[in-house]
Amino acid sequence: MKTLSRTVCGHPVRLALAAALVVLSVAGGAAMAQQVGPANSTPGWGIGRGGVSGNEKYLPPPTVRAVQGVVQNSKGEALKGAMVYLKNDRTAKVQSVSVDETGKFRFVQVPLKDDYKLWAQAADKKSAEKVISSFDTKTEVTRDLKVE
Structure with missing residues (x-):
């Protein structure tokens, strides 16, 4: 040194x-x-x-969301065996999912940029359609459906 x-x-x-x-x-x-x-x-x-x-x-804004809810009958009971449909208004593509034993459903990876219609069917009955707007920027959207 x-x-x-x-x-x-x-x-x-x-x-x-x-x-x-x-x-x-x-x-x-x-x-x-x-x-x-x-x-x-x-x-x-x-x-x-x-x-x-x-x-x-530095995180990019979210581009997808989850759509979830519960399907019930007119008495407010969970409807087992119901199918829930989610239609993209721009592409007309329809996704479907069956509810679990408690009547719950969940769609994931739903793009925020498009508008959607959501409804449920059980046997020969159908719920009213609910709209999910692209202006609603929530990443978790909950819509409950009644099949009457």
Whole structure:
């Protein structure tokens, strides 16, 4: 290790150049990592930089939603065996799902950009159609249906 002797303000000063360079590069590297973050930045990185984790402003807005609800008969009882239909008004594509034993149904990955009609059928009876609008930007939409 090389040392350098100098006089600063009348006092002798010895610098260990190798040690000084190591300290500076480690400190500089830590400062750099703190400024830009790790290459594979995790969602928790940047806490305290605006918002809860600091990454909220970088998340894209949601593009899909879930549509859920309960199918009941005129007495308010769960209708087992009913089918629920979801029709996209733009494409005319119809999706269907059967209700569970408690009358609940759920559609997932429903695009927010389109309008939909939702209805249920059991035996030869049909519920009134409910509209799900593209202007409703909720990612969880609940519509209960009565088959009468």
